[in-house]
Structure formats: structure tokens, C-alpha cells
Amino acid sequence: MMKMKGPFSLLPLLLALLLAAGCLRGRQPGQRGTGQKQVIQNSGSDTMVNLAQAWAEEYVRIKPAVSVEVSGGGSGTGIASLINGTADIANCSREMTFAERERALQNTGKDPVEHLVGYDALAIFVNLQNPLHEITLEDLAEIYGERGRIERWSDLGVQPPDGKRDKIIIISRQSNSGTYEYFREAVLGKTRDFRLGTIDMHGSKDVVELVARTPGAIGYSGMGYATDRVRMLRIARKHGETAYAPTVPNTQKGIYPVARPLFMYTLGEPEGELRDYLEWIHSPEGQDLVVRSGYVSLSRTGSHAPAQGEEHQP
């Protein structure tokens, strides 16, 4: 008799589970929590996911009562989650489009508010065996673009990196990461697509690792992902112009050609814990983590801020 207790004692538990799920269905993000704990849901750009993770990890030490859930998935996912109310903060490595703002306003009745939190410089990586040190945006477009003319290292005037195989192994990202979209916009232009047959890695780190292991490869990623096993190329806009290295000062001065602002979006002006969190992100402590994660912090001068995006004083 006693032996049969097992499966039966599970049934009420199961029911309780489902009941609990039912009760909590109408929860509000940001106000939900286990016990006393506040949960902030933060999702979006894969470029920013490591930065967001660093903030979340540090913040729980300062405020143990707040727990930040970080998920990646890309800028589009972050915005979608913000719009349907499953995220409090959307990380975005591009600006929200007009259509997305409209949809947010329609769905939630609140205007999304933009918070500039740092910059990211996209670096072009090659293997250490590769003799190449700088490249132009034009050449990059011919390497990566659909019907591009450059397929071999000799087309760029360099010796094949491993001595014999001339073909360039082109490493890219999966087709809807923010990095992919930004690279397309900044390098290929508004209308051109990538060529087929690129090797599309799932994460920025993957790209760098693969370049480090593959002599004939070229790849792109946020400069935060650089390691000493790959080389970052200096980039010029056109042939004959000066090439700049992806460094913090060059990005803050706006002369490095492939850099972009990083945003966090909230629905309406943030309040309560959410406001505290964003304020802390803009504080020197928060910005220090930006630098330590390999991104570019907000420049204090403001006037030289690269590209679009207004400056938010911390």
C-alpha cells in the first residue's frame, strides 16, 4: 500500500503548479518577484549582452534586493519583448525604427524612451599569420557583398596567409543579429546584401575564435571581443585616406568609421528601481564596466560623440 503513495502524492503538486501558473499569468513585468525580490527583465542585442551581464552581475552586489535577468536574442527581440510587455529594458545596438515606436505606443500607450549607454566599435579581424594590416571600407564591401569582386587575398595585394590557399574564408554572423545588420548598413550600404557562402557564426566570440584558428579567414565583431590571437585591422573609408585603428579615443572622436551607439530603451520615463538601475549605469561605476567589457564609454565632452544619438549626461 505504502509503495503506491509515490505517484499519487505528485498529483496535488501538479495541480498546485498549474494553479500557481494561472494565478500569476496576469503579472506585470518589473513588479513581479519571488518574495521581496524585484526582478528587472533585460533583453535584446547580442552585442550588448556581455555588457548587460556585467552590469547585472555588479548591480546585485550593490542592491541585493534587485535581480536582473539578462537574455540575448538580438535588438529586434529586445524591442519586441518591450512592446509585448515581457521586458523592462530593451538593449539595442541600433536606433528604434519609427514603425517600432508606433507599435509600442499603440500596444502599451507609452512612448519608448531612449538611453544612450555607450559605444561599440566594430573591428575587422584577421589571423596573426595574415600580412594585412589595414583595409578600406570599399574593399570590405567587395569581400562581403553580393556579387563582390574580391574573393582572394591576392586581389587585395597580399600573400596568402598560410602560403598556399589564396581563397578568403569569409566569416559573418547569423542573418538577424544586430552586428550583422550594422555591418551591412555601415559597410555594404543600405541596399546591398551579403554574398552567399559566408560562414555565419552564432556568437561574436565564435567569429574571433574561428579567425584565430583559421589562417585564411576574415571576420568582424565588436572590438570588445578582440583577443591576442587575432589582429584588428586599421580601417580607412576610401583608398588613399588615413586608416584608423579601433581604439577608444578614435571612437569617441568619431574618426573610426565603423562605430555605433548602444542604447537601452524603456517604456515611458523609468521609475523606481528601473530609474535607479539606469542612473547607476550612467554613473562612473557603471561606465567603468563599459570600458572593462571592451566597449567605449560615453565621452564626457559630448561634442565629439560619434554618429547619431544624443548624449545623456550621467
Place this chain on the structure above:
Amino acid sequence: MTPGRRHLEPLKEWLIERFIWLCGVSAIFFVFAIFIFVFREGADYFFSGFKAGEFFTSIEWYPTSRTHVRYGALALITGTFSVSFLAMFLAVPFGLGAAVFISEFCPPRLKEGLKIVIELLAAIPSVVWGFIGLTIMNSLIVRLFNAPIGLNMFNGAIILALMSVPIIVSIGEDALKAVPDSYREAAVALGCTRWQMIFRVLLPAARNGLLAAVMLGIGRAVGETMAVLMATGHSIRIPHGVLEPVRTLTATIAAELGEAPVHSDHYQVLFIIGILLFTITFVINITADFIVRGIGRK
């Protein structure tokens, strides 16, 4: 038992039997639910904008193009099948060889040990296999085969082969075990060598079971996700050699689903790929099952 509870017994019995029945048919319900819910998410696009011709014949997969969105999945389908068949090309001889070895040559103690090891081999999580492909195999392939890139079809196929070998071995061994001993005795009595016995008697007699084993192996390989996502290089192209990277259907869903806005066309196409995968594995599993039942009846 108190008398008060006694007259409740029939009711309790009835309730429990209903519940048991419900759980029994739940498996059917879940299979249908999987089909319906996956189809439901992709249905809108499937009936309105979906171009089956482009999907099956074009290799141009541009789900996020600004100017011209194209959903040609030919390269993905080719990728899935090329890596699966290469895996089977490696796994089937070894799997069947091991099945024959275990069932015909192995002393009983070693047999137990081997079966345990093979069961453990089957238990290794796919993400661990993927990790092995990404790190260990990647460097090995570059070094041994002088391949331009270590993440390629061959890498994925070796890992898929190792993942599907346990299924082939265990089902193949079952099939060989099902061959009556009188067949073996008859063969030996006629003066056959073991070689002859295996090739002329055992393999033909266990043909259906072995075929089912191979099919289930293919099913496993086609449906595998994390390992191929991490090991095959994820590149849209029709491969011209085994050392070229490819991209599979499963890996495409895993890589892109997270970033496709919910209910967008792209998101729905990924669900349509899901239905395609479901259909492929469904057909494979049903066929394998019919083949197995076929020998059962004989």
C-alpha cells in the same frame, strides 16, 4: 477500510481508470498538439505569402534583406541531408559491425560491458558533442586534413555518426538476437565459416531490423540541433566536398528563432521549417516502425 469509504470504491476505481486512459492516449494528443501548434504559428504565412517553389529550389536565404527578402531553403535541405548521409556512411558499417561483434563474437561479460559503454555514449548531451566539435575536432581536422576551416560537414558528420551509432548498435543487436539459433546451427552444420554465416544467413535474416536501425539513425541525425549548430560551420552553400562548411535546417531555426520578431514572416518561415522537419522524422519513424513490426509478425 471503513464502511463509509467502501461505497466510494467503485467511483474511485472509475475515476482512476479514466485517468489512466487519459494518460494512455496523451501520447497521441501530444503528437497532434506538436503538429498543430507548430503549424499554427506558421500557418498565416504558409497560406498567404509562402512560395513553395522558391523554398525548395532556391539557395538564396536572405530572411532579413532590406531590399529583397528571399526564403530559399534548398541549401539548408541539402546541408541537412548531406551531413546526415555522410554521418550514416561512417556510422552504418561501424554500427552494424559492432552489432554483429556484440551479438555473435563477444564473450558474455565483455558483452555486458560494451553494452553499458554504448548506452553511455548515447547519453552524452548534444551540446557537449557540439563543444567537442567546436574545440577538439576543429583543431584536429585543420591539422590532420589540412582543411581550410575546421568547422565543416566532415566535423559535423563524425559527431553525428558517434551520436547515432548507439541507436544502430542497440537496435541492430536486437534484430540479430531475434534470428533463431536454428539458422546459425544449420549454417554451421553445412560447414559455413562464420564469415559466410554472417553474410549469407544472419544479415539477410535480420535485414528488416537492420534497415530499421539505419533509418532511426538517420532520423536522429536529421533532427540533431546543437551539435550541428556548433560544428558544421553554418554556411549557406551547396557543398562540393566533405571539407566544406554547410548549414542545416535545425541549426537555422536554433540560430535565427531567437532574433526573429514574433509573428513576422521570418519567424513563420522558421516554423514552416519546423513542420518540414517534423514531417521528415515522422515518416522515417513510422516507416522504421512498420519495418520492425513486419519482422515481428514473421
Place this chain on the structure above:
Amino acid sequence: MFEATDQTRRKQRQESAIKYLLTTMTVIIVLPLLLIIFYLFYKAAPILSLEFLLENPIHGMRSGGIWAPLLGTIYLVLISLLIATPVGIFAAIYLNEYSRESWMTRVINLAVVNLAGVPSIVHALFGLGAFVLFAGIGRSILAASLTLAIMTLPVIIASTKEALAAVPHSFREACWNVGATRWQTIRNVVLPNSISGILTGVILQVSRAAGETAPVMFTGAVFFKAIQTGDPFAYGLLDQCMALSMHLFTISTQVPDVPDALTYGTAVVLLGVVLLFNALAILLRIKLRGKKKW
């Protein structure tokens, strides 16, 4: 007579040739497992310790331990177990005790086979479509566990069915003859006699659920979540959580500059958990076989 000897010799040569060939093939299959496990342990050795398990990932997940993902995996496994076990056991009872040879039984068996054969990524799509979106549970531990439960149901059904079938029919008949109903017989005779076999299935379910990545990736596992170390109730049912399998995927593909030992350590813990539970199930089965008294 000499001819016959020749033939015999040739036969013997052939015989040993094929034996060696098949032995080699088997070794080639088995060897990778041992090499891989050995190599993973070798690379992970510097980091493996109790602190590694009990500390949270720190410094951008580049050091520290794996407490948060480990706890998440425990939650996912336990809750999916809670859901899959009763359903799986009762389904097996139906198949083995109630149903007769009919088209219905055939269809159910086919469905179980198919459920086991559906690719894990399709289970993920199903979990996303059915639990996260349709049922409105949202990305959460609950949604991920439900997905895992359905995915691992066939494991429990198969083992339980086997365990039930091993109970001799005469046991049931004896019980029916003293006037017990069908359910009373199952409850008092069949289940107690097959409980260890059922347990084997449950253990295998745990091992399977712990290792899966794709189904939880879109239904409830996150890249990072800050929780307190040492607090076993750090996750709520509707929170999202980290998971060990997903953690291995993220630190090996997304996070830069992770020391090798950390990724190998995570892989070893995941592999260790899975293999440990499998070995447990195998041991239980062997012990059971030795003990059987009928």
C-alpha cells in the same frame, strides 16, 4: 586429406580476420567515448572543486563557478520530472494493463515512438507556440519544464512498460482470483513488484532532461541571471533561469576570453551529471536482474 586441412586453415584465417575486423570496428566506436571523457577531465582538472559548483559566475562569466546555471538545471529537471512521471507511469499502465491488442494500442505505441523521434528543436518550437505564447505562461521555468516533460515522456513510458511487462501474469491472476479489481491488483501487486524498473526510467528521464539545450533555449533559459549563492530557492516558477547546458553553449560561443578550464569544467559537470544518472540507472537494472525471484 591435405586439401581438407588447407581449407580448414583458410577457414580459420578468414574466421580470425573477420573477428579482428569487427573487434576493431567496435573499438573505434567505444574508444572515442573514453578518450573524450579523459581529455575533458584532463582539461577541466585545474578548476574542478566544490567551490566551482557553489559559486556564481563572476567577472562577466569569465571566472567563478556555475551555481546559478546548476541550480536552474536542477529546477528544470525536478519540475519536468514532477510532470512527466505520473503521466508517463499511467500511460504505461494503460498500455500494458488495460489495452488489448487493438488498432488503438498500435496508434498509441506509434505516437510514443514518434514523440521520442521528434527533433528537439521542434519540441522547442512547440513549447514556444503552445506554452509561452498560446497558454500565456511566458518564458519561464514552468514553460521550459513543460516542454522538457513532454519531450522526455517516452523515456518513462518505455521503461515503465518494460518493468510492468516483467511482472508475471500469474501474479495478477492470483490477485484477481481473490476478488480484487483491476486497479487494486495494479496498485497492490503489479506496481510494488515493478517499482525499481520504473525508477530506472525516472532516472533516465533526469539524465535526458538535464542535457537538453534546444528546448529550453527559447522557452525559459536566459543568458544570465543574478541570484544569491547558497540560496536554493532563488528562482521562482515564473522566473527565467540559467541552465547548465545553455551556459556551456553561451560561454563557448558568446563570451570572450573565457579561460579554457572554465568551459571544460562546465562541460565536465554537465557530462558528469548525465553519465552519473545513467550509470545509476544501469546499476539499478543490473542489481534488479540479479535479484529477480520468479
